[in-house]
Amino acid sequence: MVSDDVPERALQLRSQVTYQAAIQVSVEDVDVPVPGPDQVLIRMGAAPINPSDLGLLFAGADLSKATAGGTAERPVITAPLPPAAARATASRVGQSLPVGNEGAGTVVATGSSDAARRLAGKTVAVAGGAMYAQYRCMDAAACMELPDGVGAVAGAASFVNPMTVLGMIETMRDEGHTALIHTAAASNLGQMLNRVCIEDGIPLINIVRSAAQLKVLTGQGATHVLDSTTDAFMDDLTAAIAETSATIAFDAVGGGHLASRILTCMEAALSAGRPFSRYGSDIHKQVYIYGSLDRGPTELTRSFGLAWSVGGWLLTPFLVKAGPARIAAMRERVAASITTTFACGYAGQLSLAETLQPEAIAAYARMATGTKYVIVPDATD
Amino acid sequence: MVSDDVPERALQLRSQVTYQAAIQVSVEDVDVPVPGPDQVLIRMGAAPINPSDLGLLFAGADLSKATAGGTAERPVITAPLPPAAARATASRVGQSLPVGNEGAGTVVATGSSDAARRLAGKTVAVAGGAMYAQYRCMDAAACMELPDGVGAVAGAASFVNPMTVLGMIETMRDEGHTALIHTAAASNLGQMLNRVCIEDGIPLINIVRSAAQLKVLTGQGATHVLDSTTDAFMDDLTAAIAETSATIAFDAVGGGHLASRILTCMEAALSAGRPFSRYGSDIHKQVYIYGSLDRGPTELTRSFGLAWSVGGWLLTPFLVKAGPARIAAMRERVAASITTTFACGYAGQLSLAETLQPEAIAAYARMATGTKYVIVPDATD
Numbered sequence: 001m002v003s004d005d006v007p008e009r010a011l012q013l014r015s016q017v018t019y020q021a022a023i024q025v026s027v028e029d030v031d032v033p034v035p036g037p038d039q040v041l042i043r044m045g046a047a048p049i050n051p052s053d054l055g056l057l058f059a060g061a062d063l064s065k066a067t068a069g070g071t072a073e074r075p076v077i078t079a080p081l082p083p084a085a086a087r088a089t090a091s092r093v094g095q096s097l098p099v100g101n102e103g104a105g106t107v108v109a110t111g112s113s114d115a116a117r118r119l120a121g122k123t124v125a126v127a128g129g130a131m132y133a134q135y136r137c138m139d140a141a142a143c144m145e146l147p148d149g150v151g152a153v154a155g156a157a158s159f160v161n162p163m164t165v166l167g168m169i170e171t172m173r174d175e176g177h178t179a180l181i182h183t184a185a186a187s188n189l190g191q192m193l194n195r196v197c198i199e200d201g202i203p204l205i206n207i208v209r210s211a212a213q214l215k216v217l218t219g220q221g222a223t224h225v226l227d228s229t230t231d232a233f234m235d236d237l238t239a240a241i242a243e244t245s246a247t248i249a250f251d252a253v254g255g256g257h258l259a260s261r262i263l264t265c266m267e268a269a270l271s272a273g274r275p276f277s278r279y280g281s282d283i284h285k286q287v288y289i290y291g292s293l294d295r296g297p298t299e300l301t302r303s304f305g306l307a308w309s310v311g312g313w314l315l316t317p318f319l320v321k322a323g324p325a326r327i328a329a330m331r332e333r334v335a336a337s338i339t340t341t342f343a344c345g346y347a348g349q350l351s352l353a354e355t356l357q358p359e360a361i362a363a364y365a366r367m368a369t370g371t372k373y374v375i376v377p378d379a380t381d
Numbered sequence: 382m383v384s385d386d387v388p389e390r391a392l393q394l395r396s397q398v399t400y401q402a403a404i405q406v407s408v409e410d411v412d413v414p415v416p417g418p419d420q421v422l423i424r425m426g427a428a429p430i431n432p433s434d435l436g437l438l439f440a441g442a443d444l445s446k447a448t449a450g451g452t453a454e455r456p457v458i459t460a461p462l463p464p465a466a467a468r469a470t471a472s473r474v475g476q477s478l479p480v481g482n483e484g485a486g487t488v489v490a491t492g493s494s495d496a497a498r499r500l501a502g503k504t505v506a507v508a509g510g511a512m513y514a515q516y517r518c519m520d521a522a523a524c525m526e527l528p529d530g531v532g533a534v535a536g537a538a539s540f541v542n543p544m545t546v547l548g549m550i551e552t553m554r555d556e557g558h559t560a561l562i563h564t565a566a567a568s569n570l571g572q573m574l575n576r577v578c579i580e581d582g583i584p585l586i587n588i589v590r591s592a593a594q595l596k597v598l599t600g601q602g603a604t605h606v607l608d609s610t611t612d613a614f615m616d617d618l619t620a621a622i623a624e625t626s627a628t629i630a631f632d633a634v635g636g637g638h639l640a641s642r643i644l645t646c647m648e649a650a651l652s653a654g655r656p657f658s659r660y661g662s663d664i665h666k667q668v669y670i671y672g673s674l675d676r677g678p679t680e681l682t683r684s685f686g687l688a689w690s691v692g693g694w695l696l697t698p699f700l701v702k703a704g705p706a707r708i709a710a711m712r713e714r715v716a717a718s719i720t721t722t723f724a725c726g727y728a729g730q731l732s733l734a735e736t737l738q739p740e741a742i743a744a745y746a747r748m749a750t751g752t753k754y755v756i757v758p759d760a761t762d
Binding site: 282300 | 465469655680684686688690
């Protein structure tokens with residue numbers, strides 16, 4: 001099945017690290033793919049800009065030095081890469097890469113298989129890269145059909161944040177913990193984690209960086225919300241850990257002292273009232289860094305014994321380990337509550353061309369709380 | 382069985398954090414314990430000063446400000462604790478603690494059980510704290526009988542370093558790695574690890590901090606020895622990792638950038654020639670910190686993707702996980718080669734009183750390569 005109005009060429013956003021140590025992001029005309037027997041062609045209605053997209057999109061470039069070129073319909077943004085960013089992206093120099101982890105849209109053409117044809121005309125959510133485009137071809141099996149009445153914008157963020165939130169909870173359980181700590185907790189993802197933890201009765205300690213963010217989460221029913229900028233933070237965190245026995249944290253900040261402070265408070269809470277041990281408590285304390293809101297080095301003071309670990313956490317390897325059955329159960333839960341528990345709020349919508357306007361970049365690339373945008377690739381500019 | 386010459390009181394070294402935020406280490410007269418049915422009393426012939434003993438002994442005190450008191454036979458050393466050290470040892474304030482992880486000596490009294498009586502007169506190696514003493518009572522089952530002709534000094538270090546070396550190798554295997562990186566590799570422990578890796582055919586990358594240390598290990602047959610103070614270090618380490626596929630490191634340094642540099646080189650070696658991935662390679666990279674030669678913060682630049690982990694490693698929890706059968710096999714290997722593969726060299730011997738002389742402390746507390754001392758508690762001062 002192919003709709004009559006599918007064009008042969010359409011727009012796609014692409015990112016390239018140049019041989020001159022710069023990032024170049026552009027809106028390009030590309031061929032619209034033709035679906036294979038088990039595939040469907042999706043006209044993309046919405047694709048969120050997640051923090052995890054920005055690394056591929058801008059490669060750590062200094063966006064304060066960005067220059068705009070091209071035309072209004074085919075804009076090009078160029079910005080220089082600092083030396084560390086250039087080193088880290090050496091292996092992608094000269095490659096024009098599509099961007100966009102997830103999105104949703106309408107199936108406008110299908111392959112010949114039953115599984116593909118069954119999706120004709122449906123609104124589906126998908127993940128897998130290259131979503132900042134007017135059309136995206138996907139395997140039918142990878143499509144998550146959205147419930148009736150849920151449009152592309154409402155369903156665009158059905159994978160990254162919801163599956164990350166559920167993946168954190170599954171990781172907590174897999175590794176024998178019973179309560180969670182989360183940083184940058186007023187984020188879209190943090191608010192979602194708070195809703196899921198309330199639903200599931202999991203004690204959650206939310207760490208934020210301002211009184212305003214604290215108010216957001218308290219207003220949403222969070223029990224433990226701590227502002228890391230206050231003097232009482234370490235004492236308050238120690239008390240909250242003593243109360244909840246939270247021995248695992250998911251940290252979106254990455255740089256600075258936050259991971260170290262969390263481990264220090266865990267150790268203080270866990271060793272209180274116990275006899276002195278020269279090696280610290282024997283209770284394992286885990287911090288997983290899953291974001292880099294602070295790109296500076298992680299500084300660990302190691303005043304928390306030897307039963308600790310700090311490591312990277314990423315959704316994809318977790319899903320590989322979890323296997324198809326658990327993934328299916330997680331997906332089912334997300335689809336059933338995509339407009340409630342797993343809903344995502346946006347500061348605004350951007351067409352593909354608008355995504356490359358300097359003012360828009362300045363707004364969404366800050367990754368500040370409340371500045372999440374969604375790209376609507378099918379918008380007429 | 383009790384020898385006629387076992388006194389009722391004998392000397393023991395004890396360490397106490399005072400309410401005035403100071404460490405006070407002294408040689409005290411204490412009761413000589415009487416062994417229970419399954420126990421033996423050991424006249425301690427030798428107990429090494431391992432880096433792992435210094436934390437309990439001096440609690441991170443500023444030894445440059447140490448003052449000596451007491452008498453020649455019953456010396457007392459006092460030194461102030463910097464604020465961080467005082468905080469870290471708050472739970473041991475006012476407690477007088479015995480010191481000394483391991484040692485060896487002669488069984489001079491036994492309980493009534495067969496297992497205990499069988500050890501009468503034997504030279505045994507033991508671990509479990511309080512070894513800096515003239516007498517130590519132990520369960521017979523915890524004693525490792527030393528081979529004929531091996532004296533207390535030769536057998537004093539039969540546990541900490543040998544079991545740590547074997548524990549590192551077992552951990553490497555348990556976690557799916559096939560080659561090792563080791564830092565501060567010219568240490569007593571490092572030289573031992575090098576001998577075991579050569580015996581077992583395990584590729585080992587030794588990282589040292591001087592040309593002299595490099596020479597020591599090269600002279601002992603090490604294939605990969607890298608000096609981290611050279612300009613070529615990062616390139617050389619990357620090349621050695623590419624050659625050996627070493628994805629796990631045991632780091633005795635702890636502070637500074639070394640763990641981060643190792644992870645960076647692992648990632649560079651592992652991702653070379655592969656297509657760019659925005660999240661780095663998917664091969665897990667592990668650094669275990671097991672020492673604190675540099676007590677400063679660990680700084681991680683996080684330019685090595687998300688498949689990484691830095692954590693504390695300690696022998697005891699590893700042994701608990703390994704279980705009795707594996708421990709027995711490890712012990713057997715150590716006992717069989719205690720004067721060869723697992724031999725330990727000392728810069729000198731110290732009586733209990735000499736251990737508290739300022740010049741002696743200055744020598745062994747530096748933890749510099751080649752400054753390992755052994756305490757001989759039964760020496761006549």
